[in-house]
Amino acid sequence: MEQSLGIIETLGFATAMEAADAAVKSANVKLGEWVKVGGGKVNIILRGDVAAVKAAVEAGVAAASRIGKIEGQTVIARPSEKLTGIFPIEAK
Amino acid sequence: MANDALGFVETRGNTGSIMALDAMLKAANVEHVKTVSIGGGFVTVVVRGEVGAVKSAIEAGTEAAATIGELICVNIIPSAHNDVFGLIGINK
Numbered sequence: 001m002e003q004s005l006g007i008i009e010t011l012g013f014a015t016a017m018e019a020a021d022a023a024v025k026s027a028n029v030k031l032g033e034w035v036k037v038g039g040g041k042v043n044i045i046l047r048g049d050v051a052a053v054k055a056a057v058e059a060g061v062a063a064a065s066r067i068g069k070i071e072g073q074t075v076i077a078r079p080s081e082k083l084t085g086i087f088p089i090e091a092k
Numbered sequence: 093m094a095n096d097a098l099g100f101v102e103t104r105g106n107t108g109s110i111m112a113l114d115a116m117l118k119a120a121n122v123e124h125v126k127t128v129s130i131g132g133g134f135v136t137v138v139v140r141g142e143v144g145a146v147k148s149a150i151e152a153g154t155e156a157a158a159t160i161g162e163l164i165c166v167n168i169i170p171s172a173h174n175d176v177f178g179l180i181g182i183n184k
Contacts, residue, residue, distance in 0.1 A: 013128050013136040014100035014167045017176060024173045031175045040104075040132035040164075068165045092178055 005079040005089050006046035006053035008060050008070065009037070015068025016042040022063030023056035030091035041071055047091040050077045096184060098125070098169045098176070099146040101153045102136040108161035109135040112153035119152035120145040125182050134164060138180060143170050 006029065010016040013034075020031055023044065029052050032045030046056050054075050061073050083089055099122065101112040109127065116122055122141035129135045139149055150168055157163045169176070177184045 012102050012134055012165050013130050014102040014165045017098070017100060017172075017180065018167050018169065020179055021169050021173055021176045024175045031179050034179055036130050038131035040130060040134035042130055067167050092175070 002078055003047045003091070004050040004053040005076040005083075006048075006057040007072075007074050007076075008044040008046070008057055008064070009072040010042055010044070010064055011040050011069040011071055013042055015064045015070075016044050018067055019060035019064035019070075020044045023060030026059030027052040027056040029053055029056040032091050033088050035088060045089050045091075047089070050075070095123075095141050095145075096171050096177070097141060097143040097146040098172045098180075099139045099141075099150045099153070100136055100165070100167045100169075101150065101157055102134060102164040102166070103157050103161055104133045104135075104164055105161040106135050108157040108163065109137045111160050112157035113137045113139075115156035116149035116153040120149040122146055122149045126180060128180075140182075143168075 029048035
């Protein structure tokens with residue numbers, strides 16, 4: 001089953017955890033590992049079908065932007081499988 | 093089910109986070125879960141306990157951290173989702 005990929009990038013770990021918590025509670029998505037980008041930036045990886053991932057990213061960004069800074073967000077409906085080896089996007 | 097509130101105090105620099113952790117552990121019955129450093133000098137202290145305990149601990153921790161260095165962000169997740177516990181690397 002093709003899983004879409006959602007990424008929320010925040011400034012700060014606490015903000016990232018707020019985004020992850022809101023995202024997971026808002027839609028039927030799975031969390032991947034959080035990615036340490038450096039310079040205080042953290043990526044949250046979300047997997048699921050495209051509608052759920054879209055809703056989860058929006059909910060996560062809305063919740064996290066109340067307490068911290070959102071650096072970026074994206075939803076890739078059909079990520080290429082080659083991405084898996086390069087970037088840790090598997091759901092836990 | 094009772095103690096699944098998570099508290100985060102994120103500072104730039106380690107001194108502030110140690111001050112905050114010390115104040116939090118003294119202020120209320122909370123357990124230190126993890127200290128996460130994500131580069132750029134960002135250090136986040138994660139504590140866990142009942143919502144009331146985490147709230148008062150976070151208040152004390154914020155005050156302490158604000159005196160030293162730079163306080164980036166403070167957050168409480170009253171009842172964190174299971175996946176968020178897995179994300180942080182602790183079991184519920």
